Amino acid sequence: MPDVIVVGGGVVGLLSAWLLGQEGARVTLLERGETGREASWAGGGIVSPLYPWRYSRAVANLAHWSQDFYPQLGQRLLADTGVDPEVHVTGLYWLDxxxxxxxxxxxxxNHRPLHEVDIDSVRAAVPALGEGFGxxxxxxxxxxVRNPRLTRSLREALGAMPNVTLREGCEVDGFIESAGSILGVRTSQGDIRSESVVLAAGAWSGELLAKLGLELPVEPVKGQMILYKCDADFLSSMxxxxxxxxxxxxxxxxLVGSTLEHAGFDKTPTDxxxxxxxxxxxxxxxxxxxxxPIRHWAGLRPGSPEGIPFIGPVPGHSGLWLNTGHYRNGLVLAPASCxxxxxLMQGREAIIDPLPYAPEGRI
Structure with missing residues (x-):
C-alpha cells in the first residue's frame, strides 16, 4: 500500500509527489490523461502574479517564496533529468x-525591486515595443519558466525515484471512506488504498470533492493563448x-495571452x-x-475565491488533503504550495503561516 496517493498530474501534483518522495514516502500519482497536459501546459509560465499588488498577503507570501526557489529548482531538475525547465530571467515591464x-x-x-522607469529607456531596452505607451x-x-519542459522534467524525476509510482490514464471517480476517514480512491482501474490522499486535480477538484458531499469553490476559468516564432533576440523582456x-x-x-472566460469545461479555442x-x-x-501565430490553444484554470489556494487537511475526512485552487498562479505558487x-503532512514547522490556505472554514 502506498503511503500517499496524489490525484492530479499537473505541476502541483507532480511537485507534491516529488517533494513527498524526497521525504521517503511511498507515493502513487494518478492522472486521468497525460501528466502536465492541462493548465500546467497551457499557461504562460511567468514567475509572478500578473499584478502582484492586487492580491492578498496570502498569495504574495507563496509567490515570494516560490520566486526565490525557482532558480535552484530549475538547476536541480536539469542536473537530475537532463531536461531544462528554462527558468529564464528577463524582467517584466508593466505599461500604462x-x-x-x-x-x-x-x-x-514589501521590499520588492519594482521601480518607475522612463519610457525612452524601455524603448531602448525593448526595441520591438510598440508606440503609444507613455x-x-x-x-x-x-x-x-517553460512550463511544458518543467512538467516533463518533473515527470522524468519521478520516474527515477524507486518509491514513486506514476499511473497515467487512470481516472479517479471517488474515494474509499470509512467512519470519517479516507482510505484511498476508486479509479477506472480499480480501488487503490493508501494512508493519505492529496487532491491536486486543478479545475476538476471541486467535482471530485462533491462526491463526499463537500462544496469546494473551485471552478474552471478558460484561458486562451497564441504563440509566434521569431528570431531569438526579437524580444528581450516580458x-x-x-x-x-x-x-x-x-x-x-x-507567447501572448490570455483571455478570462467562464465557459465550464469547454476548452475549444475560438476565432x-x-x-x-x-x-x-x-x-x-x-x-x-x-x-x-503558429499555435492557438486554451486551458482551464482552477478559479478560487481571491485566487487563494486550498492547502491542508479536509476537516471531517481524516487522511484527505487539498493542494488546489491556484487560479491564474499555479506555476508561480506551486513550489511554495507543495x-x-x-x-503540514510531516507535522513540522511550515515555511509560512498555513492558516489562510486551510480548507477548514472555507468549504
Missing part, C-alpha cells in the same frame, strides 16, 4: 498602469499592458479570442502584424 502609484507603494512596503514600471528579476502580456522564450518563441489576442500582440509588438503541504 492605472494603479501605478499603488504598485510602487506595494513594492516599497509610462512604465519595471521589475528586473522576474523570470519565466511586457504587459491592458491585461495582456508577451513572454519571450530563449529560442525566439513568443473571437484569436482576433483579440492578435490585436493585443500587434499593439505590444507591431512587427508581429501580418504574421500568423512545500507547505509537505510541511
Amino acid at each position: 498602469l492605472e494603479d501605478q502609484a499603488e504598485a510602487l507603494e506595494w513594492a516599497r512596503v 509610462r512604465a514600471v519595471h521589475m528586473p528579476d522576474v523570470a519565466n 511586457v504587459l499592458a491592458k491585461g495582456r502580456y508577451a513572454i519571450p522564450r530563449r529560442d525566439g518563441h513568443i 473571437e479570442a484569436l482576433a483579440s489576442l492578435r490585436a493585443s500582440a500587434e499593439e505590444l509588438l507591431p512587427a508581429l502584424a501580418g504574421q500568423q 512545500r507547505l503541504l509537505v510541511d
